[in-house]
Amino acid sequence: MAAKFLASELPLARVRELGADNSTVLAVDEGLWSQCAQMGWFSLGVSDASGGIGYGPIEEYALFRELGRHLAPGPYASTVIAGWVAVANGDDELTAALFQGDRRAGLASGGFTVDAEPGGLVVEFASGLCRVHEVRALQAVPSVDPSVRLARTELGAVVAESNDPLLLARAQVLVAGLEIGVAEAVRDMSVEYAKVRHQFGKPIGTFQAVKHRCSDMAIRVHAGQAQTLFAAMHVARRAPESAFHAASAKLVTTTAAKLNCADNVQNHGAIGFTVEHDAGLFARRAHMHEFALDGKVLAGPIALAPQRHDFHALPDAPSDWFTAID
Numbered sequence: 370m371a372a373k374f375l376a377s378e379l380p381l382a383r384v385r386e387l388g389a390d391n392s393t394v395l396a397v398d399e400g401l402w403s404q405c406a407q408m409g410w411f412s413l414g415v416s417d418a419s420g421g422i423g424y425g426p427i428e429e430y431a432l433f434r435e436l437g438r439h440l441a442p443g444p445y446a447s448t449v450i451a452g453w454v455a456v457a458n459g460d461d462e463l464t465a466a467l468f469q470g471d472r473r474a475g476l477a478s479g480g481f482t483v484d485a486e487p488g489g490l491v492v493e494f495a496s497g498l499c500r501v502h503e504v505r506a507l508q509a510v511p512s513v514d515p516s517v518r519l520a521r522t523e524l525g526a527v528v529a530e531s532n533d534p535l536l537l538a539r540a541q542v543l544v545a546g547l548e549i550g551v552a553e554a555v556r557d558m559s560v561e562y563a564k565v566r567h568q569f570g571k572p573i574g575t576f577q578a579v580k581h582r583c584s585d586m587a588i589r590v591h592a593g594q595a596q597t598l599f600a601a602m603h604v605a606r607r608a609p610e611s612a613f614h615a616a617s618a619k620l621v622t623t624t625a626a627k628l629n630c631a632d633n634v635q636n637h638g639a640i641g642f643t644v645e646h647d648a649g650l651f652a653r654r655a656h657m658h659e660f661a662l663d664g665k666v667l668a669g670p671i672a673l674a675p676q677r678h679d680f681h682a683l684p685d686a687p688s689d690w691f692t693a694i695d
Contacts, residue, residue, distance in 0.1 A: 370408075371432050375439040378404070381647050384440045388516030394486045394509075395473070396442040396516040406470030411449055414539075419456045420464060426539055426601040430546040437550020440654050442516035444484035446543040446661070447476035447492045451501045451529070453536060454492070458529040463501075474501060475522075478661055482507065482522040491524055494662060499536045501529040514653035537662070538615035539604050544661045545597040545615075548622035551655045552593060555626075555633035555648065556586040562637055573636075582632045589625035596621045619662075626655035 378401055387396040405411070414429040415421025429449070436445055448467055451474035455464040466472040475485030477493040482504075485491050491502045503525035512519040560583055563574030573579045600614035630652040634641040641648045 371410075371435040372438070374404075374408075375435055375441060379439050379441055381440065381650065384442060384516055384650065387442050388514070395444070395484055395518055397473075402443060402473075403470050405445075406468065409468075410445070411452055411470065412468040414449070415452060415456055415468075420461075420468060421452075421456075426542050426604045427598065429539075430542055430597055430601045433543045433546030434550040434553070437547035437654075437658075438554045439550075440516070440554075440650055444473050444475050446540065446547065447474045447484065448472075449543065450474070450476075450492050450499065450536070450540050451490055453539070454499055454501050454529045454531045457531040457533060460529055463529060475504075475520075476661060477502075477522070477524070480521075481510065481519050483657070483661065484518050485520055485522050486518075490528065491522060493524065494537055494540070497532060497534070499531050499533070499540075500527050502527055512657070514650075514657045516650075517654070517657045535604055535607060535611055538600070538612045540662060541615040541619040542597060542601050542604055544658055545593070545600070545618040545622040548619075548626040548655065548658050549590065549593040549597055551651050551658070552586070552590050552622065552625040552629040555629045555651050556583070556590055558648065558651075559583050559586060559633045559636040566638075579636055582636055586629045586632055589629055593618070593622040593625040623655075623659045626651075627659065630655045 379398070383398065387398060390396065409422040410432060412421035413432055414425050415423075417423040433446065452464060452467040455467055463472070467474070472490060473484075473486065474490035474492050476483045477491050477495075482491050485504055485507055487504060487507060489504050491504055493500045493502060505523040505525035507520040507522040510519045510521060560574070563579050563583060564572055566573045568576075574583070596614070597618040600611070600618040603611040603614045630648070634648045634652065637646065637648055640646050643649075
């Protein structure tokens with residue numbers, strides 16, 4: 370349902386439009402946002418007793434995978450997270466406002482906020498807590514992805530908070546879903562182009578240099594999907610290893626999205642480097658997702674920095690696991 374809806378209502382041309390429109394604080398199609406709320410997307414993983422749809426992390430992953438594939442602009446993940454915290458606090462008014470799409474929450478990350486807005490909310494993970502703040506003031510700063518708004522934000526009062534140790538892991542599953550959606554979309558883009566682009570009288574997909582890259586892209590997607598579903602199942606059961614597997618999913622999918630975007634540009638040749646081509650839209654979004662949740666993934670005592678990929682230097686890491694990923 371999500372795939373069909375987004376394909377119809379949010380083509381990439383519309384994503385470009387929203388990113389280019391600087392008259393609004395957020396690159397959000399208000400009508401689309403309202404429809405998403407009506408379909409229960411912001412309350413998908415919340416029990417029906419708390420006003421939600423009654424699914425869990427696995428279904429949330431499936432939804433966010435489609436949001437990633439279609440580069441849906443707006444604070445979808447952070448608004449969902451804010452809803453979890455509002456439910457945990459028993460704040461019915463805030464919960465209803467978030468679920469109905471009347472309020473949105475950006476995400477604090479690395480000294481910036483992502484997709485925050487005046488009068489809105491901001492989700493912050495700090496000191497073992499997940500807090501939802503009011504926005505007191507913000508100053509926009511340039512973003513590498515024009516459809517993702519960055520700002521320096523002065524945070525106001527805390528309106529809700531939770532010390533649930535699995536909230537970060539559950540949030541990482543959402544971001545991993547966005548990243549695997551990006552990785553899948555550019556894989557499919559490369560495969561389709563390799564069928565129709567001809568060189569020396571043959572489709573370029575017949576050349577090893579191209580088809581091997583496409584195969585690598587497919588393998589990365591497969592690994593990312595498997596790890597993220599595994600993490601989602603652990604989070605759903607609140608298993609002791611949930612934090613580690615969610616951190617692993619964030620790392621594997623971030624790597625898959627970035628490398629697949631790079632291969633996609635390479636497969637398209639010169640046109641893939643142009644600003645007019647859609648390959649760049651996905652590359653920018655993959656970069657922004659990498660730095661969600663302060664650009665690092667946390668699993669117990671180890672902090673993994675996806676931008677470094679220095680796997681073997683990490684303390685207490687299962688060496689065979691990291692070698693396999695490497």
